[in-house]
Amino acid sequence: MKIWHLVTLLILFSFTSVFLGVTDLSPKHIFNLSETQQQVLLTSRLPRLISILVAGASMSIVGLIMQQLSRNRFVSPTTAGTMDAARLGILVSLMLFTAASPLLQMTISFVFALLGTLIFMKILEKVKFKDAIFIPLIGLMFGNIISSISTFIAYQNDLVQNMSSWMQGDFSMIMSGTYELMLVSIPILILAYIFANKFTIAGMGEDFAKNLGLNYRQVVNIGLVISALVTASVVLTVGVIPFLGLIIPNIVAIYQGDHLKRTLLHTALLGAVFVLFCDIIGRIVIYPYEIPISLTVGVIGSAVFIFLLLRRRKYGL
């Protein structure tokens, strides 16, 4: 697959996404918008498109970075407890400060996501048997434990309703004014691009990295901060999107190899295209209602993950 394939798909899906919805809005109106149409476009359709693109691209890249740093193909925000920790963070912020501003929620959620990922990385260091299968297994379990704590807290504080809104990623509530926080991901992604080479080297192991004069700890920490920050912002604005950071980098690696500089752009584009595609499906299937993105991605994503696992075994990797 070439870059321009992905770009074409991206543009195609983006147009579909913008012109799909209950309010009649089609390309022929574009230069002659009525007031309602203009409003729908600016407050709903475009913010939705932007948040989809950002969420898809950034979650995929975060997955890629985490895989490089842990040197394990199946580590991602879903399989390292990052998402669950971010969700717990939002819950805690709501509990402590009933009217927490989005920025405060974001900060606390980020701290939790970072802590969760750090704990997971610590567990990884303890594990002697670094099997590619074994690590995500522990990560998934770790996530389950965190999320049962969240459920417990939510029940105790009557926050179940609120919590399920981050449990299920959903783009239908995205409006201008609610999604801007997510845009912090964009500068972070640029940062990731700058650091790409260093991540690749760090991914080759601590000794190797030090040998090349790289400050290993620092690079790893930057990677983890990036992952936690992006995950927290996405979970807060959209909700949990499972398996995204896991499957996209793996698919790209199949046809593009493993060098981060070469795969970064592909990963970002494919992630955006994939989420756009899933979102469009979710909006068409029971039109005029919508299926939350987390369900569509959950079904397709887990199926793809199983496919990846079986494929890996077939080639005896």
Add this chain to the structure above:
Amino acid sequence: MGYKMKTWILAVIAVILMALYVFYGLTGNIGYVLPRRLLNLLAICLTGGAIAFATTIFMTTTNNRILTPSVLGLDSLYMLIQTIIIFFFGSNMMVLLGGSVNYLISIAGMILFSLFLYQFLFKGEKNNIYFLLLIGMILGTFFGSFTDFMQVLIDPNEFMMVQDRMFASINNVNTDLLYISIGIIAITFIYFMRFYKYLDVLSLGREEAINLGVPYHYVVKRLLIIVVILISVATALIGPITFLGLLVVNVSYELMKTYRHFYIILGAVLVSMIALVGGQFLVERLFTFSTTISVIINFIGGLYFIYLLLKENRKW
């Protein structure tokens, strides 16, 4: 202390907890509350027993102590099959024929799946246990997401009509299905007795079992069918509790310290009842938590699972 003594002690604790569950804070309209509580107790015990029983058999046939039917996603699959049936046949049929028909069709679906599972688990060459676990857990997510997906597709009004009857939880025990469940468990149990003698030998491993003249594939296939029937019954009555089986069977192993399945199964069943009845009593009556016992069991179970994984951290 021998395992016989321990079994008795467990039994006494279980009975005390059951009495507490039924009689503690029994006020108001006793004629209504008492039978209701008794039915709930019966359902909880039946479920706890079925899960413990099924998990022990499953661990013995697969020869490990981490793999359980729930961890492999069997209870999520049950929910999925239920949803698919409603999706295709609509709630009208449910109302017309009653929940039990749906229930029986779902069990049939589960049996079909178990034959597929059998191919995967036992026919191939040696399987990596972690591989199976990971696949199972993701299958669980897949079934779960797919269930939600289908439920969104079902007409909301139609869905509301059947939701309560279909998707039980420990706070919403499905007592409609209680009698038919007792029947199914009884029949399954009688069928199981034919294979009971093989369990101890099976725990020595596949090769030893064949060496000692166990018709291995014949027995294992039937035991798996028994397992899925029991899991279906349990899920239908009080909904999925993923880590209950893992927890109680391992506790029973540690407590009983024997290879004799009679005592391991008995111990697991009792521990399971103690955990569910006692846990529900504590959560609901004493602490009046608004959470459910499933959440707590999954929390403890999850921790224990990681502990097991890290402890048995070696190649299989």
Add this chain to the structure above:
Amino acid sequence: MVKLKNVFKAYNQRKVIEDVSLDIEKGTITSFIGPNGAGKSTLVSMISRLISKDDGAITIDGKDIMQTKNNEMAKKISILKQTNAVNLKLTIRELVSFGRFPYSQGRLTKVDEEKIDEAIDYMELRDIQDKYLDELSGGQRQRAHIAMVIAQDTEYILLDEPLNNLDMRHSVQIMKTLRNLVNEMGKTILLVIHDINFASCYSDHIVALKDGKIVKQGRTCDVIDQCVLKDIYDMDIDIKEIDERKICVYF
């Protein structure tokens, strides 16, 4: 008599056993030797029904091993594989009792108990019969498993690398026991073994395998031969005769 006729076996199109035919006489020890991956273990596993064959016929005393009832076969033939596989909390006596399963189906009779006692005494395990398996040394554990096989009381006994992980003293002890089982109790023993000197000193017949095919089979003195061994192992092996035993020097 164990008879194999044109037996084939492949894993994913990779042939591991190709057209193997052989007869094993009663009351003898037959050793299977050959380099790694020659198919020795596969062959023994097929004879003991642990894995299925793709083609050909395997019969024991004229009965096809796959057509005969499992329980009946378990009274005729037993196999001992790697003994560290069992990790249950079992005592020696409990393990040996499992050997009676084909007869008792789990309910031990008086006859069963006697057989268990005999097997334990034969392997000199009486003093430690209530010890748990995980408390035993490698040699003791191997003896416990052999006691179980003796309790199973089969005419044919198959062993897959019984000397693995044992020191010299225990290896000799085990081989002497096997020899006695043949001489005193009239058993027929088939074993996979790596050490060709043990094979040379203790077996009546040797079957040499390479790449899934039989290179040579016959009496021990015919197979332990410089040319034959060169064929099997692709290396020059010097053979010295010491006390009428052929000893291979391959260092």
